[in-house]
Amino acid sequence: MSLGGPTTRSACALAVSALLAWAAQAAESRIYIMTDLEGASGVYRFAQTRDPDPELGAKAKEYLMADIAAVVRGLRKGGATDILVVDGHGSQAFVPHLMEPGARYLTGIPRPSSFGDLDASYAGLVQIGAHAMMGTADGVLCHTQSSRGENRYWYNGIESGELAQCAAIAGHFGVPPIMVSGDEAACREATRFFGPECVTVSVKKGVAREAAILYSFAETSRALTEGAERAMRSIDKCKPYRLQLPIRAKKEYRNYDPHSGPGPLLTKEGTIDDMLKLLEF
Numbered sequence: 001m002s003l004g005g006p007t008t009r010s011a012c013a014l015a016v017s018a019l020l021a022w023a024a025q026a027a028e029s030r031i032y033i034m035t036d037l038e039g040a041s042g043v044y045r046f047a048q049t050r051d052p053d054p055e056l057g058a059k060a061k062e063y064l065m066a067d068i069a070a071v072v073r074g075l076r077k078g079g080a081t082d083i084l085v086v087d088g089h090g091s092q093a094f095v096p097h098l099m100e101p102g103a104r105y106l107t108g109i110p111r112p113s114s115f116g117d118l119d120a121s122y123a124g125l126v127q128i129g130a131h132a133m134m135g136t137a138d139g140v141l142c143h144t145q146s147s148r149g150e151n152r153y154w155y156n157g158i159e160s161g162e163l164a165q166c167a168a169i170a171g172h173f174g175v176p177p178i179m180v181s182g183d184e185a186a187c188r189e190a191t192r193f194f195g196p197e198c199v200t201v202s203v204k205k206g207v208a209r210e211a212a213i214l215y216s217f218a219e220t221s222r223a224l225t226e227g228a229e230r231a232m233r234s235i236d237k238c239k240p241y242r243l244q245l246p247i248r249a250k251k252e253y254r255n256y257d258p259h260s261g262p263g264p265l266l267t268k269e270g271t272i273d274d275m276l277k278l279l280e281f
């Protein structure tokens, strides 16, 4: 008796192919890396990062590329299948010939969005070269968005730096912060906002805004690779960082004039309804 064999088999084949597609998707692990220059190994002076002295600036960018390479290697070891590395430094900091294989690199300004290509398909957010928020006593090159404007931001009453700003935008897509590297103050800030599940790797320890205890690049590179591999294993424990909309926002800032320097302290207060417009406030 036939029992409608072919139909049974094709239903079964459909179920198997659906299962295989699900397994392939589950094995897919896309990581979004946001970078900044101030928190890279060996960077501790504004002369290295803003209107940089050509030689100091070029070296600082090489240091960042080495940190990125170490992290990309660790993420790959830990099972990342696709990695997008985004140049988040205002004047851009990538050095193409130093790009580690196994990732794609987004750089150049202006571009339609600072968070190009970020969406819910990413499994985790990594922030490399991060610095603490403006006003952090031991934060190397600490600032929030503008080091000259002395900007400070509060969202729903909580003062937030660039780490939280970036994670809140990723959180809008349900993408959790899984790793942060920078100075010790940035790592402390990451743990305070994202919890201990987010892996932190300190590559220097601040003594003042432009003074730090540095560690050998061989050591920071090893720690970054090891930390990135560990971050891949703890993805499932990391929770997205979410801000409740609408956000009650406050900003303190000074207009900076290259000739007369910083102006008086100004305050702006308002509401943010769209998470993707967070940085436009």
Ligand SMILES: [Zn+2]
Residues within 6 Å of the ligand: 036, 038, 131, 145, 162
């Ligand atoms: Zn920054």
